[in-house]
Amino acid sequence: DGGITQSPKYLFRKEGQNVTLSCEQNLNHDAMYWYRQDPGQGLRLIYYSQIVNDFQKGDIAEGYSVSREKKESFPLTVTSAQKNPTAFYLCATRRDSRLANEKLFFGSGTQLSVL
Amino acid sequence: GNSVTQMEGPVTLSEEAFLTINCTYTATGYPSLFWYVQYPGEGLQLLLKATKADDKGSNKGFEATYRKETTSFHLEKGSVQVSDSAVYFCALSDPGQNFVFGPGTRLSVLP
Numbered sequence: 001d002g003g004i005t006q007s008p009k010y011l012f013r014k015e016g017q018n019v020t021l022s023c024e025q026n027l028n029h030d031a032m033y034w035y036r037q038d039p040g041q042g043l044r045l046i047y048y049s050q051i052v053n054d055f056q057k058g059d060i061a062e063g064y065s066v067s068r069e070k071k072e073s074f075p076l077t078v079t080s081a082q083k084n085p086t087a088f089y090l091c092a093t094r095r096d097s098r099l100a101n102e103k104l105f106f107g108s109g110t111q112l113s114v115l
Numbered sequence: 116g117n118s119v120t121q122m123e124g125p126v127t128l129s130e131e132a133f134l135t136i137n138c139t140y141t142a143t144g145y146p147s148l149f150w151y152v153q154y155p156g157e158g159l160q161l162l163l164k165a166t167k168a169d170d171k172g173s174n175k176g177f178e179a180t181y182r183k184e185t186t187s188f189h190l191e192k193g194s195v196q197v198s199d200s201a202v203y204f205c206a207l208s209d210p211g212q213n214f215v216f217g218p219g220t221r222l223s224v225l226p
Contacts, residue, residue, distance in 0.1 A: 004158075033213075042204065042218040043159075058213075090158055100147040100210045101166040106158035 003027065006091050006107035012115050013078065013085060021076045021110045023091035031097040032074035033104070035090040036060060043090065049074055050097050078112060086114050117142045121205050121217035128195055128224050136190040136220045138179075138205035146207040148172075148181050148188040153202045153219070162190075162203070195224045 007022045023032065031050045035043040045058030049068040063082025068074050078085045091107040122137040140148065147166045151159040163172030168183035177192045188205060205217040 006158075040221075043216045045213060048213065092158075097213075098211050100145070100208045100212075101164070102208075103149065103161050103164060104151075104159075104214055106151075106160070108158045109156070111156075 004091055004093055004105060004107035006089075006110050008110060009108070011110055011112045013112060014115050016080045018077055018079050019085075019112065021078070021089055021091075021112070023074045023076065023107060024072055025074075025091075025093045025105075026072065027093055027095070027105060028071070029093035029095045029105070030071070031094040032068065033092040033094070034058075034064075034066065034074070034076045035092065037088040037090060037109075039088075046076065046089075085112055087112060117146070117207060117209060117212070117215045119205050119207055119215050119217035121203075121220050123220070124202075125221040125223055128222070130197055130224055130226050131194045132224075134190070134192040134195045134199075134222070136203055136205075136222070138188045138190065138217060140186050140188065140205075140207050140215075142186075142207055142209060144209040144212075146209045148179070149206040149208070149214075150177070150179055150188070150190050151204040151206060151216075153204065155201075159204060195222070197224045197226050200224045 004025045013019045033048040034046040047066040049055035065077045089110045092104045118141045149164045150162040152162045163174040165172040165181035171180045202219045
């Protein structure tokens with residue numbers, strides 16, 4: 001079954017702790033993205049990667065880090081420097097980011113809360 | 116830069132009512148336009164898209180027409196159902212650039 005798998009569905013972070021959110025895709029898409037969604041708000045871009053071993057900061061990258069060692073995987077680490085991490089995190093992929101008509105595919109999200 | 120503006124929500128309708136959610140955009144190039152839907156606790160799903168002026172996207176009874184002269188892409192449905200209750204996002208994409216999303220409009224349909 002093709003798609004995007006985000007895990008875990010729910011995650012709790014203690015003060016001063018780093019946590020990693022997983023995003024795996026078997027769509028063979030080149031581009032991958034991480035978005036943050038706060039309650040009742042729109043989507044804000046954290047990081048994106050258009051190709052393996054390369055990634056760029058989005059609009060709110062501070063306090064987050066990513067890696068793209070494999071085409072299928074784009075994990076997001078929420079570091080202790082992110083003081084307000086409680087949010088719904090969405091991973092997305094895109095077959096070819098050069099083409100305007102290529103849609104974004106989304107995972108089912110991870111809800112991160114602070115203990 | 117590019118931007119998307121949507122009507123403020125929440126929008127509350129009775130079942131079988133007519134739905135319009137307004138969306139206008141600002142873009143420097145020739146973008147493609149999209150409507151995504153998000154059900155509670157889930158990711159976004161593509162509802163419909165249009166890639167050039169005067170194109171009409173449609174899916175599941177929803178429609179939107181790409182109007183270049185008014186820079187708009189309003190979402191419409193003739194008769195909403197309770198199951199249409201969700202958050203709707205208008206978005207645009209220019210070649211080689213990331214998606215730009217509107218803030219979302221929450222729709223609640225009452226039986």
